[in-house]
Amino acid sequence: MQTTIVAPATAAGQSAVSLVRLSGPESLSILRKLTKPNINFAPRQQVFCRLMDGLEVLDEALVTYFPAPRSFTGEDVVEFALHGSAYIRGRLLELLCQAGAVPAARGEFSYRAFLNGKMDLLEAQGLCDLISAGNKAAHDLALSSLDGRLSEKLNHIKSALSELLAQIEVRLDDVDEEMVPLKEEYISSALEKQVALLKKLADTFSVGRFIKEGLKTAIVGAPNCGKSSLLNALVGFDRAIVADKSGTTRDTVEETVDLEGQKIILTDTAGIREHALDPAEQEGMKRSLRAMEKADLVLFVADLTRELTTQEQQLWTDVEQQNKPVILVLNKTDEADAGRCPLESKALRTVYVSCKTGQGLDLLKKEILSFVSAPQLQQQDGVMISNLRQYESVLHAQTELESALVQLRYQAGLELYAEHIRAALAALRDLIGDVTPDDVLGIIFSKFCMGK
Ligand SMILES: Nc1nc2c(ncn2[C@@H]2O[C@H](COP(=O)(O)OP(=O)(O)OP(=O)(O)O)[C@@H](O)[C@H]2O)c(=O)[nH]1
Numbered sequence: 001m002q003t004t005i006v007a008p009a010t011a012a013g014q015s016a017v018s019l020v021r022l023s024g025p026e027s028l029s030i031l032r033k034l035t036k037p038n039i040n041f042a043p044r045q046q047v048f049c050r051l052m053d054g055l056e057v058l059d060e061a062l063v064t065y066f067p068a069p070r071s072f073t074g075e076d077v078v079e080f081a082l083h084g085s086a087y088i089r090g091r092l093l094e095l096l097c098q099a100g101a102v103p104a105a106r107g108e109f110s111y112r113a114f115l116n117g118k119m120d121l122l123e124a125q126g127l128c129d130l131i132s133a134g135n136k137a138a139h140d141l142a143l144s145s146l147d148g149r150l151s152e153k154l155n156h157i158k159s160a161l162s163e164l165l166a167q168i169e170v171r172l173d174d175v176d177e178e179m180v181p182l183k184e185e186y187i188s189s190a191l192e193k194q195v196a197l198l199k200k201l202a203d204t205f206s207v208g209r210f211i212k213e214g215l216k217t218a219i220v221g222a223p224n225c226g227k228s229s230l231l232n233a234l235v236g237f238d239r240a241i242v243a244d245k246s247g248t249t250r251d252t253v254e255e256t257v258d259l260e261g262q263k264i265i266l267t268d269t270a271g272i273r274e275h276a277l278d279p280a281e282q283e284g285m286k287r288s289l290r291a292m293e294k295a296d297l298v299l300f301v302a303d304l305t306r307e308l309t310t311q312e313q314q315l316w317t318d319v320e321q322q323n324k325p326v327i328l329v330l331n332k333t334d335e336a337d338a339g340r341c342p343l344e345s346k347a348l349r350t351v352y353v354s355c356k357t358g359q360g361l362d363l364l365k366k367e368i369l370s371f372v373s374a375p376q377l378q379q380q381d382g383v384m385i386s387n388l389r390q391y392e393s394v395l396h397a398q399t400e401l402e403s404a405l406v407q408l409r410y411q412a413g414l415e416l417y418a419e420h421i422r423a424a425l426a427a428l429r430d431l432i433g434d435v436t437p438d439d440v441l442g443i444i445f446s447k448f449c450m451g452k
């Protein structure tokens with residue numbers, strides 16, 4: 001029989017109220033062991049009652065009973081709104097376990113909700129992301145997944161493919177060839193349409209990830225060009241040490257900033273030059289290069305008041321070769337001509353700024369933000385994928401359909417097209433959680449927080 005699980009639903013520590021949640025077939029009978037008899041727990045109504053610890057009162061709490069299936073998990077659920085002391089909460093958990101409940105594993109409430117058809121896998125992940133969202137953009141993204149918009153998009157693709165597959169399969173069964181054959185163009189245009197939809201969705205992945213995890217932005221350049229000044233100007237306080245002397249920053253300095261609701265993780269790095277003064281500076285430079293490799297976006301800072309060194313030219317070539325998105329930030333316009341560009345640049349964008357006066361910084365912020373509001377997103381009504389598992393499944397489905405299209409060109413035969421479409425459908429079902437194996441589900445849900 002299914003166990004009855006229990007966990008706190010609010011964070012540990014002292015608070016005005018804390019919530020404990022019980023879910024499973026024994027929920028009501030376990031509750032009754034802690035209260036006076038004859039209390040009427042009407043469905044979905046808060047009841048003010050005393051929770052007893054033996055003969056003593058543990059707490060006066062608001063208790064709500066949600067009979068199955070109309071509850072978060074789809075099972076019988078009891079929620080306790082307690083006074084927020086750590087003692088009350090801890091003791092209640094003990095008493096509930098003594099009365100027959102078992103502590104819930106991470107994500108087990110959501111897992112049960114998923115098993116009971118209360119939400120699909122994408123919605124469950126959306127929920128997990130929603131709780132951990134630290135800024136508005138991540139919050140909006142999680143909501144789009146939670147409210148089923150992503151599932152809806154994928155379900156459309158799934159239905160279209162299922163229908164096509166059915167049309168193919170009846171013809172495979174039709175040994176007497178009584179049915180009108182399917183035109184190749186019909187199959188290919190149906191497949192192409194779904195490929196395009198999947199591709200659009202896959203394209204949202206990098207941006208989806210930036211939004212959820214933050215855009216990793218490395219500030220690189222030669223010593224003394226103003227990298228630390230730029231970090232400070234963007235975060236709005238003196239996070240990194242700024243000094244006249246070259247080689248001030250040795251270690252990488254990381255700071256997160258919220259730009260219009262989007263999380264940006266800025267890393268200030270040691271300036272790159274040919275002759276490092278000592279091993280610490282050398283190590284610093286190595287770290288700069290590593291930060292640059294890991295970054296989603298590079299801010300390449302150059303000092304407009306002087307010509308570029310060969311080392312800077314080299315660094316620039318390195319960035320370009322890595323094919324990283326880069327913004328060339330030309331600093332110190334208060335002391336030099338804005339408009340001059342010291343580099344042969346294929347850079348997407350060049351922005352002139354003065355960290356001293358703040359000139360140009362708003363424009364730079366806009367340029368940074370444009371990486372997370374790429375045009376493909378608008379077409380997707382804000383629906384995007386943000387985790388690797390989702391991305392891989394979408395890509396898998398897309399590749400299968402593309403293989404079917406290739407075979408169609410060689411007229412390989414209905415059976416082979418059908419096989420690829422089946423594989424694409426399997427990838428999509430896996431994504432939505434229709435037939436995901438238990439071990440995979442275990443991993444996904446174990447990433448949830450306790451009590452969810
Ligand atoms: N006039 C002017 N000076 C600036 C500007 N930005 C930075 N500086 C000055 O340039 C010098 C170097 O600035 P930092 O921000 O420490 O430069 P950095 O690139 O971090 O240098 P390292 O850490 O040594 O690699 C300091 O004296 C700053 O005050 C600017 O926009 N205008």
Ligand SMILES: [Mg+2]
Binds near residue numbers: 241248269270
């Ligand atoms: Mg510095």
